[in-house]
Amino acid sequence: MTNELAALAGEEFAYLTTRGRVSGSPHRIEIWFSLQGSTAYLMSGGGEQSDWVRNLTAQPAVGLEIGKRHFEATARIVSDASEEQTARQLLAAKYYNWRAGRPLNRWAATALPVAIEIKL
Structure with a gap:
C-alpha cells in the first residue's frame, strides 16, 4: 500500500460514485471500506441487486473519495475465493473487531464483496 493510501486506511x-446504468x-x-495495496474492498448487503x-x-469506471x-x-465484483475471504475478513476486522479464528458475523459472511482498483 502506498503511503498516501496507508494514511487514509483509518x-x-x-464515497463511491458510479454512473447510472x-x-x-x-x-x-457513503460506504464502509478497507484497503489492501491499491485495492479498496466494499461489501454490498443487497448483493448484486443493489443499485450501486x-x-x-x-x-466499471468509478470515482472513490477517501478523506479529502x-x-x-x-x-x-470479487470472484476469486481467496480474495473474497480476504475482503470479508478485512471489513469484519475494521468494523466488527473480528479476529482470526472467530466466525464472521452474518453481514461479513453473506454480503457481496466488491473490489475497487485505485489508479495511482
Missing part, C-alpha cells in the same frame, strides 16, 4: 467511510448520471454513496452494484457492473482525496478507479 477513515471511517469512503440507465440515466448516465453520477450516483454517490448494478451501476458498476454496467460501467479523490481517486479514479475500476470496480469489479
